[in-house]
Amino acid sequence: MSDGNTHEYDVLIYVANWPEKRIHAWKTLLTARAIENQAYAIGLNRTGDDGNNIHYSGDSMVIDPLGETLYTKSQVDDVCTITLQKEKLDAVRNNFPFWKDADQFSILP
Numbered sequence: 001m002s003d004g005n006t007h008e009y010d011v012l013i014y015v016a017n018w019p020e021k022r023i024h025a026w027k028t029l030l031t032a033r034a035i036e037n038q039a040y041a042i043g044l045n046r047t048g049d050d051g052n053n054i055h056y057s058g059d060s061m062v063i064d065p066l067g068e069t070l071y072t073k074s075q076v077d078d079v080c081t082i083t084l085q086k087e088k089l090d091a092v093r094n095n096f097p098f099w100k101d102a103d104q105f106s107i108l109p
Contacts, residue, residue: 011040018045020057034063038093040084065092
């Protein structure tokens, strides 16, 4: 947040290679990122097997700012179109304004 009153982003996008045997962590952490940032989170995860015979199940997801899953797909490659609602995002931020408690800081180069 730039000035304590506005959000710098509305959508987080993560591209990942989470193996199927750790997919619970992927789903949990992606949901947490949406909730803690009060933003939509889009997670794109690979599918298939790699050269080391590690299986990737996909489980790509779109999560809303309250942690609800709007889209998920497992075990197949997929392309999807989804409309994110700015009004819903604004309502969440207005009803749960915990972002106002953020500390102001900057990282110097």
